Amino acid sequence: MDKLRNYDISFSGLKTGKHQFKFEIDKTFFQLFDTEQEFTNPKIAVDVLLDKHTTFLEFEIETKGNIELVCDITNELFDYPFENHIKVLVKFGEEYDDSEEDVITIPANDHAFNASQLIYETVILSVPMKKVSPNISDEDLEILEKFSPKDIEEIEKEEEEHESDPRWEALKKLKDKN
Structure with missing residues (x-):
């Protein structure tokens, strides 16, 4: 002190x-x-x-x-x-x-x-949470973003866009009826 x-x-x-x-x-x-x-x-x-x-x-x-x-x-x-x-x-x-x-x-x-x-x-309080050097180009950031982990919402959306197994579709229809 x-x-x-x-x-x-x-x-x-x-x-x-x-x-x-x-x-x-x-x-x-x-x-x-x-x-x-x-x-x-x-x-x-x-x-x-x-x-x-x-x-x-x-x-x-x-x-x-x-x-x-x-x-x-x-x-x-x-x-x-x-x-x-x-x-x-x-x-x-x-x-x-x-x-x-x-x-x-x-x-x-x-x-x-x-x-x-x-x-x-x-x-x-002046120090940023994410510390990114000014020497990193926008191109480098785009590449990094491309290969970074995706948000859960994005993953769920992609899964919905893919064709699902017809057996699952039949089960979903049965579930929806109840």
Whole structure:
């Protein structure tokens, strides 16, 4: 947890109004989290805008950079540029609570807010589910689609289109009569 303190944003001594914070994120940042996501060479700039009010805080977190991903088709590494932006309202209460989507409650006696989890989630949500290298041509994708497993609906439709055994047809007629 000590290494996550680098991402603490101390608001207690700040005047009401807007304040800017900047972070540079690399591989060591992601190693602080227990994740299956593997980033081999991330270069990410994070801009945090804190708008301090008397009774609450507004955070705007913008992440922009490149992540090196492994293509799901070719297994080659490629740079994936991304940009993401989130807004979060931080209010004060009895204890920490992040059960609401865009509102986080922190204890009233806290003097700093740790933005590491929000930065991490912003980056992770920018990574596509299907990672396809931009070096793959449309022709390669068509060939891959041609030989990929078909959907169940497509298989059933093809089976219906083929002529069925006349014995099965006779059984179907008997079944339909009942």
